[in-house]
Amino acid sequence: MAQRLFHASVGLKLHWQVVMLIAVCTAPSRAMHQPHLKHPIHVCQPGDIHLGGLFPVHFGIESETSGFLSHPLTAECIGFNFRGTRWLMAMMFAVEQINNNWALLPNVTLGYKLSDTCNTICKALEATLAIIIGNFRENHLWGSPTCGGFNTLGVVGATGSSASMAVANLLSLFNVPQVSYASSSRLLSNRQQYQTFLRTVPSDDQQSAALADIVHHFGWTWIGVVSSDDEYGRPGIESFRNHAEANGVCVEFANAISRYDSPEDVQTVANIISNSTTNVIVAFASGTDLEHLMLEIVRRGLANRTWIASDGWSTSSLVARPGSFNILGGTLGLALPEGHIPGFRDYLLRTHPNRWPENHFIKQLWEFTFNCTWRDDKQNGMQIADKEGPTLSTSKENGHEVPGWPFCTGKENLSAVETPFLKYEALRVTYSVYQAVYTIAYALHSTMSQCHHQETCDTPQRPKLRGNFYGNDGISMSFNAMGRPHHLYSIINWQADGENIHFQVVGQYNGRAFPGNRLQLNHSKIVWNGGHSEVPYSHCSSPCPPGTRKGLLKGVPYCCFKCQPCTDGKFSNETDASNCEPCHDDFWPSSNRTTCLPKNIEFLSWKETIGVLLTLSSVLGASLTIFFAFIFLKYRQTPIVKASNRDLCILILFALFCCFLSALLFIGRPSPANCKLRQPAFVISFTVCVSCMLVKTHHVLWAFNERMPGRKHSANKRRRQVFLVIPYTAVQVGICAMWLILSPPFLDPQSSKGTICLICNEGSPIGLVSVLGYLFLLACFCFLMAFRARKLPENFNEAKLITFSMLVFFIVWLSFVPTYISARGKLIAAVEAMAILASAYGVLGCAFVHRCYIILFRSELNTVEEVRCCTAAHTFKRAARANLRQAKVSQKRQLYGSSASEHSTASKPNASDQLYSVSGDGFTTLT
Known part of the structure; x- marks a missing residue:
């Protein structure tokens, strides 16, 4: 472009001084004694606009220990990373695609400067400084054709969250956008601190929730956790524990690990895992941090444990080694969704050092793929690493190659060998790199389109990384205001594939779905540790079966408990119930306390033995009453009937008949009407009976003490005695009416263990005491008057019989009171019915049996002459x-x-x- 698009302002000169100071402070002191590093860590391609790239081409660094009196030693990168190299190639491929796309960034050629971070923070900062320094050189254009001083408007990377945080702090000083393809720490979501940072992977907040949902889905409540001791592991495992504990999961142990741990530290963590009782361990760590611990786990043969992997190591070749499947097989992990990059496999197969002669990373790829060395590297030392993972240090000493490593000819064929570099089946991080490059490209395109409509673009124009972008494959990539993409994970299962480990996709997790629908799993595809198909068991205590509840134990986590049976009246119908639920009032738990059954309704039934006996007694008493009434009516003209006042006798018999029938009200299922009638029916009928006997006794006393002899007693005088019963009875009726109006008896179901006893509550105790008290008072008067008349003629000896009747009444009801108070349930009704029947039988037997016996069997005593003789x-x-x-x-x-x-x-x-x-x-x- 002819127009000048970018130049350094005066204010940025201060930033340039800061960068130079950082560069001087972080540069190895030994570099002053050596003209160059042993191996370059950068590869570049010139262009009008440049993008920086940070990739872990090596797994780590190795440096000799130096004291304070010696010069610091240069840290050397070790352990060649095939996957990291593939990620680097993905950025090169994306830039090449963009440059060949006339619709995207027209008339602009993208360049790049790619650096090896060696999977460490210090190398990442060193690489970032090398990228940024070019932005502050004087008098250059965007289209400068050299890599020495070019304009970088965006950086792709880094991999680890800790490295990305350090890089983001540095890039934010110069407002350079950064898009990471693998950093997922939730701390990077802080927009105030990391204003220019975005990423193409979900935040660990979502990952933590996903891991917790997996643990909860399989019902595991007793787990162990291991995390990286860095900005990726610490916040991630903290968030996971919050989610897991909210789901009722307990953590038996929690340990942090690091790639820099000593062998003793690794042994300590391995001992904790070996001695633990949990069968499920969640590891929120990176592959490099977890490598040494997993090697120790495999060495010890600690099988029968299920590992749940975060995306930091779920597909790591450092952990997923062929020899570790017997121990780590069946691992469930989260991984980025698989992506498809059209043409990328062919691009990788065309990889050759002759195609990129200045790309030292491709030379190393060739050497570690084919176990050879390039002749043009004789003058330089070489750090060679075993392609299978662990670092194996070797060097070219005095210009001689290491025995067993031939020279590379350049005729080797990548397609003829098996290498992680060409493992194209599941592009996860590789696809994320591809998306990151296209994200920046589309943002630059949008920014430059706006700039094209302005007269000049002399001020710095940084790409605006917000909104939706579409990659070359047509897949949308969107960012919200927090710089977060969509929350989507694949769930993978480690399964055997010959001697290798295959990452089988068994489900997915969509953080944007509604709760309950976020986790989707295909259980039939999961193979657990040991080749089992059953879900592993991981609980501190055995599940509590239905009918019991979890009883917490003092001093231990709440996931460790003792099963306690549900108490009376409560049930639980689920496994591991925290509490037993009470049954409703009309229900009672079954014998095993797993459900509630309707309670047995208990009352004095007609079918019970005592109910049958009371019924027979009542019917028999009523029948005898009818029989006696028939006798008195048939022999009403005989002297003994006349002397007894047949009208009052018939009335007494009718009252006794009602008393016998009132006892039936206490038998059978009570009802509200039944409860209100039973007591008044008895007390009123028995009041009539006692009132008649009181009037008869009074008349006998009056007759034998009359001081006006010769006066005849007319029939009207006799009938008038019947009307004297009405006032006595009216008082009782009035008391009963007030009782029923103010506080009537009511049906009172009383629940007990397994039964509901239907009893009649008498309402106001005062009402019951009043009606019985009045009846008792009449009985007392009747007894006293009968006692006074006890020595009258035997054929007129009403008083003696009435005395015995009242004595029976007193004995029955004095016995009734304590029995009634102590009785419970249906026995209360039985006691009342027996008291009523006993009172009625007492009166019937004492007052009428003797007379009926004389009438039927001793007729010679039932004559006028006999009566006159006895009277005389x-x-x-x-x-x-x-x-x-x-x-x-x-x-x-x-x-x-x-x-x-x-x-x-x-x-x-x-x-x-x-x-x-x-x-x-x-x-x-x-x-």
């Missing part, structure tokens, strides 16, 4: 007693000088000693 005998007996008593009084008075008139007065018979006879309507005077 009773009257004469009373008169004799009265005369004797008067005689004794007279003798006492004579002794004390009493007058004769008083004696004659005292000797007159009392009106009460007159004889009475029974008529059809009552009592008549005999003398």
